[in-house]
Amino acid sequence: xxxxxxxxxxxxxxxxGQHQNLxxxxxxxxxxxxxxxxxxxxxxxxxxxxxxxxxxxxxxxYEEELLAKxxxxxxxxxKKQHQSFVTKIDETLKQDIDSKQSSITMEMIMFIADWIExxxxxxxxxxxxxxxxxxxx
Numbered sequence: 810x811x812x813x814x815x816x817x818x819x820x821x822x823x824x825x826g827q828h829q830n831l832x833x834x835x836x837x838x839x840x841x842x843x844x845x846x847x848x849x850x851x852x853x854x855x856x857x858x859x860x861x862x863x864x865x866x867x868x869x870x871y872e873e874e875l876l877a878k879x880x881x882x883x884x885x886x887x888k889k890q891h892q893s894f895v896t897k898i899d900e901t902l903k904q905d906i907d908s909k910q911s912s913i914t915m916e917m918i919m920f921i922a923d924w925i926e927x928x929x930x931x932x933x934x935x936x937x938x939x940x941x942x943x944x945x946x
Contacts, residue, residue, distance in 0.1 A: 811835035819937035
């Protein structure tokens, strides 16, 4: 489900690699969902959500630092979008994940898919053009 496609590329090698990691985490959640409801996936779900939380700290920090360095004019708006992702993960981790394993996993899969469509293909591609014009690839 979460396969890298060239239309996702920002034409910035490091960012593309980080986005590929997000897709891998989405795929890990999808693979857990495919196991069905008969299997207790709590520990695995928590492991993936923990990796996703750590990923956001690293990736968003890297991206925001790069954008600040090059004085990206929409940086503050971009940071707010990142904060909404972090908030969603924090809220998810506060839920009773053990009793709602499948529904929370599905919710996070849909959230990541939506994030890819709206944020990566939208907002990230806006800054990609900006940075590409400055010779950042």
